[in-house]
Amino acid sequence: MSLLDVNHLDVRFALRNGDIQALRDVSFSLDRGERLGIVGESGAGKSVAAFSLLNLISKPGYIAGGSIRFDGQELIGQSERALRHIRGHRISMIFQDPMMTLNPVLSIGDQMVECLKAHRRISTHEARGIALHKLVQVQIPSPEARLDQYPHELSGGMRQRVIIAIALLLDPDIIIADEPTTALDVTIQAEIMALLLSLCEKHNVGLILITHDLGVVSQVTQRMLVMYAGRVIEEGPTREIINDPQHPYTQGLMNALPQMATPGSRLNQIPGSMPSLDNLPDGCAFHPRCHFAMRSDGQRRQACYEHVPGFVTSGNCRVACHMVSEMLGYERIPAEETTS
Amino acid sequence: MIAFLIKRLFHALLVMFVISVIAFAIQDNLGDPIQQMVGQSVPESERAQLREELGLNDPFLVQYLRFAINAAQLDFGYSYIFNQPTTEVIARHLPATLELVASATFLIILLSVPIGVYSAIKPRAWLSRFFMGVSIVGISIPVFLTAIVLIQIFAIGVSWTPFPADTAWGAWLNDLVTTEGGMPAYGRGDPVHVIGTWYTNFASPRGLLYLVLPAISLASIMLPLFIRLIRAEMLEVLQSDYIKFARAKGLPLSRIYFLHALKNTMLPVITVGGVQIGTLVAYTILTETVFQWPGMGLMFLDAIERSDIPLIVTYLMIVGLIFVITNTVVDLIYGLVNPTVKLTGKPA
Ligand SMILES: Nc1ncnc2c1ncn2[C@@H]1O[C@H](COP(=O)(O)OP(=O)(O)OP(=O)(O)O)[C@@H](O)[C@H]1O
Ligand SMILES: [Mg+2]
Numbered sequence: 064m065s066l067l068d069v070n071h072l073d074v075r076f077a078l079r080n081g082d083i084q085a086l087r088d089v090s091f092s093l094d095r096g097e098r099l100g101i102v103g104e105s106g107a108g109k110s111v112a113a114f115s116l117l118n119l120i121s122k123p124g125y126i127a128g129g130s131i132r133f134d135g136q137e138l139i140g141q142s143e144r145a146l147r148h149i150r151g152h153r154i155s156m157i158f159q160d161p162m163m164t165l166n167p168v169l170s171i172g173d174q175m176v177e178c179l180k181a182h183r184r185i186s187t188h189e190a191r192g193i194a195l196h197k198l199v200q201v202q203i204p205s206p207e208a209r210l211d212q213y214p215h216e217l218s219g220g221m222r223q224r225v226i227i228a229i230a231l232l233l234d235p236d237i238i239i240a241d242e243p244t245t246a247l248d249v250t251i252q253a254e255i256m257a258l259l260l261s262l263c264e265k266h267n268v269g270l271i272l273i274t275h276d277l278g279v280v281s282q283v284t285q286r287m288l289v290m291y292a293g294r295v296i297e298e299g300p301t302r303e304i305i306n307d308p309q310h311p312y313t314q315g316l317m318n319a320l321p322q323m324a325t326p327g328s329r330l331n332q333i334p335g336s337m338p339s340l341d342n343l344p345d346g347c348a349f350h351p352r353c354h355f356a357m358r359s360d361g362q363r364r365q366a367c368y369e370h371v372p373g374f375v376t377s378g379n380c381r382v383a384c385h386m387v388s389e390m391l392g393y394e395r396i397p398a399e400e401t402t403s
Numbered sequence: 404m405i406a407f408l409i410k411r412l413f414h415a416l417l418v419m420f421v422i423s424v425i426a427f428a429i430q431d432n433l434g435d436p437i438q439q440m441v442g443q444s445v446p447e448s449e450r451a452q453l454r455e456e457l458g459l460n461d462p463f464l465v466q467y468l469r470f471a472i473n474a475a476q477l478d479f480g481y482s483y484i485f486n487q488p489t490t491e492v493i494a495r496h497l498p499a500t501l502e503l504v505a506s507a508t509f510l511i512i513l514l515s516v517p518i519g520v521y522s523a524i525k526p527r528a529w530l531s532r533f534f535m536g537v538s539i540v541g542i543s544i545p546v547f548l549t550a551i552v553l554i555q556i557f558a559i560g561v562s563w564t565p566f567p568a569d570t571a572w573g574a575w576l577n578d579l580v581t582t583e584g585g586m587p588a589y590g591r592g593d594p595v596h597v598i599g600t601w602y603t604n605f606a607s608p609r610g611l612l613y614l615v616l617p618a619i620s621l622a623s624i625m626l627p628l629f630i631r632l633i634r635a636e637m638l639e640v641l642q643s644d645y646i647k648f649a650r651a652k653g654l655p656l657s658r659i660y661f662l663h664a665l666k667n668t669m670l671p672v673i674t675v676g677g678v679q680i681g682t683l684v685a686y687t688i689l690t691e692t693v694f695q696w697p698g699m700g701l702m703f704l705d706a707i708e709r710s711d712i713p714l715i716v717t718y719l720m721i722v723g724l725i726f727v728i729t730n731t732v733v734d735l736i737y738g739l740v741n742p743t744v745k746l747t748g749k750p751a
Contacts, residue, residue, distance in 0.1 A: 119650055121642075143656075151653035158651075163644035168666045168742055178652045213742040229652065 072129035100280035103290035172210030299380025500698030519633025538627035560584020677733025
């Protein structure tokens, strides 16, 4: 059994005119020390997935079903108190925008010490020692001075280093990083990513890395998920998916990479855009943008329009696509639940 | 710090200059001081001579300069009513007003912070809805109405028996709407002498009792505003990433609310609130009138009624000064609480 097992996770937002379903039937797992990438376009539900693991989804959102097992323990339905013990302690998070993540009116030292004290019975002096040690690990210049500084005295890249240090404070089993470098200067993005990777490797910390950057995913992660409109559509070893994507959407993502375009020509964007969650098309949510949904003779491929594809196994990957199942000679495999 | 103080001092001087021009313009246009000083029977020739002697025929600028030079030495002339230097009159009335404002401020802080924070943390709780409802009504109730209702209930007492007194529940409800009254609602009682012109209500339980109703009604002007302000700020802060991150660190909720969120909430509240507290000094006019509280507000109304122009002008200048001082203090506190503001002038 894996360290983290997410099964059939169903997350909704209770809005005035009914719920919208932000995650449908999301399943994945993470072994100890493993690094998993989650990719997908904006609004696919990556952040919602990340935050729901610690039950930190913002307000109208709630977990409507599924299971999250961490280290043999079911997290869904746990008390705040029990979850609090896991947050920041066994699973910690790194947010997207380091300028907004640290509290502007508390010193760096205070924000580190309080985290240690929330989970361990130690003195402030000891806690400061550990905090300093972590600041050294994230290679921040003059770490002692940082403890008494305030966030506004640090640059974005330095703040993200501090945040990584906070995430590592209690030697967690898993770090969830939601686009940890998106808000940074391009020049330091790679630096921060390399730091995060080396620290995770060194301390055998599992990483769930959410990003738009397929290059980063292929360098950092061992396995990856591709999400589309609240569902996982492809999952497997990163290398396999990058080298040979099966789902037309994943293929589209790869083709859209600048290096895939012939120099001087336009980038190969996937036509159209992701549907909004309150207005999903029937059948496969991707079919309006999918070349496979329309036969060469101009006929619709009915399955794509009517049925949500279930997962089929292809090599070491799972793919939810009618085209792939047809090619592999499967009977049409119904999804475990169909869209309402 | 020095640079900050110098800057503030410069601001203060500028504000005081503007106020002095306004005050002087009022003095120049408000009523005829001669009429106030002399009786009906004094002939016009004598009046003209008096006017000349007082310099009332000099050009505006000359008169203003004379006024400003005297004002800088805290000399605003004599009050007609009291026949004393106006500054002495003010000094006698100032402590009563400041004590009233201080008590009201204390009440406002004591009530608005917990209520505002609570209704932001639990926006759906019925108690929060109740507070919000009351505060929106409270904003629109004029202060003299609050004061009169308070006097009726707590000073005069209510003996009202709308329910059948011969049933147990009726008697109980009647008891509930009946109040004893007896709270002092007129003047300051007999405050204890501290030093100079300062007599205080704070030194004895009886003195404090006299403060209760006036302070409550003065506080009621600003309280709803403060509650709503704190609630709104706190709600916004609670949405921020750093609060989410604090939760992701596994901190206890109490620490998140009362340290992480509250500290950020109070920053804008201090700025807005500080200015409002300054304006409370002006609002005392109404409260002091209703409760016959012998402070500057009551004195000011008296001065207006009897065209005591030097006293009016002095009042305006002093209130302006208090305003400038509170704003400076507020800025200082803000700078101390907010690490992104450096008062020390050291490079960050
Ligand atoms: N607070 C909220 N209220 C209502 N709906 C929300 C809320 N947060 C997220 N959603 C819904 O969940 C969907 C997924 O959002 P999420 O933030 O997970 O996207 P994402 O994949 O992280 O996108 P991005 O790459 O832009 O960060 C959104 O499209 C939106 O419909
Ligand atoms: Mg996101």
